[in-house]
Amino acid sequence: MSGPAVAAHRAVDAWRSLRPRPGVPEGVELLARRPHSTIYRLTGVGRDGAPVIAKLSPSSTATIERAVYQEVLARVPVSAPRFYGLVAEGDGQDWLFVEDVGTERFSPESPAHRTLAAQWLGRLHATAAPLAATTRLPDRGPGHYLRHLRTGRRMIVDHLHDPTLSADDREVLLGVRRQCDLLESVWDEVERICADVPPTLVHGDLRPKNVRVRATGRGSALLPIDWETAGWGVPAADLAPSRGLALQSQVDLEVYAARAQEYWPGVDTATLCRLVTVGGLFRRLAAVDWASHGLVHPWPQKSVAQLRVYKDELGQLTRSLGPAAEAASALRPPAAPG
Known part of the structure; x- marks a missing residue:
């Protein structure tokens, strides 16, 4: 999704309430639609213009992820995705925003x-x-x-x-x-x-x-x-x-x-x-x-x-x-x- 429709997207609205600047993403890409969550990529709004992952999920699990990122991973010496924040969507769901860390997957065979x-x-x-x-x-x-x-x-x-x-x-x-x-x-x-x-x-x-x-x-x-x-x-x-x-x-x-x-x-x-x-x-x-x-x-x-x-x-x-x-x-x- 690109153009004027981007500004009206729910994920973008939640992102802008969290980070008013740099404003509207260049585009919104649907990455996955799961039984209990939906995941998008917002392009051009992260640090140095990097993409950001927007994940809509039940508040019960979103708050677990927020606690892990903010209260544990931020305090221990391991690599971790940058955590941007959490925004309540209503109806028992929250938006979680984290750094897009790329596409290369871990391989147990390597x-x-x-x-x-x-x-x-x-x-x-x-x-x-x-x-x-x-x-x-x-x-x-x-x-x-x-x-x-x-x-x-x-x-x-x-x-x-x-x-x-x-x-x-x-x-x-x-x-x-x-x-x-x-x-x-x-x-x-x-x-x-x-x-x-x-x-x-x-x-x-x-x-x-x-x-x-x-x-x-x-x-x-x-x-x-x-x-x-x-x-x-x-x-x-x-x-x-x-x-x-x-x-x-x-x-x-x-x-x-x-x-x-x-x-x-x-x-x-x-x-x-x-x-x-x-x-x-x-x-x-x-x-x-x-x-x-x-x-x-x-x-x-x-x-x-x-x-x-x-x-x-x-x-x-x-x-x-x-x-x-x-x-x-x-x-x-x-x-x-x-």
């Missing part, structure tokens, strides 16, 4: 990116931990993910008899329910692994689409974005990959351990590998919860397809918790319908 991410996360987790007492953010400990498990399972059970589902679809849902039941039965092991890990700021959804890499005069900078799932908790989810059956961390664990020693003395790669398994479970439980809400739609097959993938991943990750989980998996009978 050794250089894995090292860069390990250094960045290790430094963040070490230096943000002391701020937990003074910054209000949600709890992202094991209890948060147990709630994801229970909410997602409840949605699945409630929709098992949807007449639009095939017999194969129901088998998928029953399989996910069985994996949730199994994991809940060994949740004490999850909590045991997390018990000695000091809480710190966690992003909660670090993956390529939410992390940018930008070249600077001093090398490459890592710039995570979209902090709406952030909070205080063990850093398990930040170390684990967002998808796939592989149990490998998405960062170099030896480099991370060296950086994290400051807040987690004695941490070693064996401990971190166990935490990666737990982080993988955390991320799949959140994904199951999110996908299960799609079962309410008249055509739930897309959600079933997603849950089919998560079922297999949950099974492997749960068995990887150790002998107790393997034994429970062998003994547990198939889930009954309904």
Whole structure:
């Protein structure tokens, strides 16, 4: 969008209430329209004429992002997007304005990116931990993910008899329910692994689409974005990959351990590998919860397809918790319908 229509755009109106100068952007570009947020690029209005990202989202998540940018990232020695401010839109929504950090995505397959991410996360987790007492953010400990498990399972059970589902679809849902039941039965092991890990700021959804890499005069900078799932908790989810059956961390664990020693003395790669398994479970439980809400739609097959993938991943990750989980998996009978 360009020309006279730009000045009338809602994002521009919110931006001008925050920064009256330099005035109207050169253009407005729609970048993404998601179920709970809409994202635009405003060109020519940021520092030195750089573009700015305008994100419209529920106030509940926008205020989390503002707290992360203003109260944590601004106080720790890590690279971060420039935060311009938050403007209330009304009807329970807010505009969040941050620097546009480019388009190069973090790649877990790149050794250089894995090292860069390990250094960045290790430094963040070490230096943000002391701020937990003074910054209000949600709890992202094991209890948060147990709630994801229970909410997602409840949605699945409630929709098992949807007449639009095939017999194969129901088998998928029953399989996910069985994996949730199994994991809940060994949740004490999850909590045991997390018990000695000091809480710190966690992003909660670090993956390529939410992390940018930008070249600077001093090398490459890592710039995570979209902090709406952030909070205080063990850093398990930040170390684990967002998808796939592989149990490998998405960062170099030896480099991370060296950086994290400051807040987690004695941490070693064996401990971190166990935490990666737990982080993988955390991320799949959140994904199951999110996908299960799609079962309410008249055509739930897309959600079933997603849950089919998560079922297999949950099974492997749960068995990887150790002998107790393997034994429970062998003994547990198939889930009954309904």
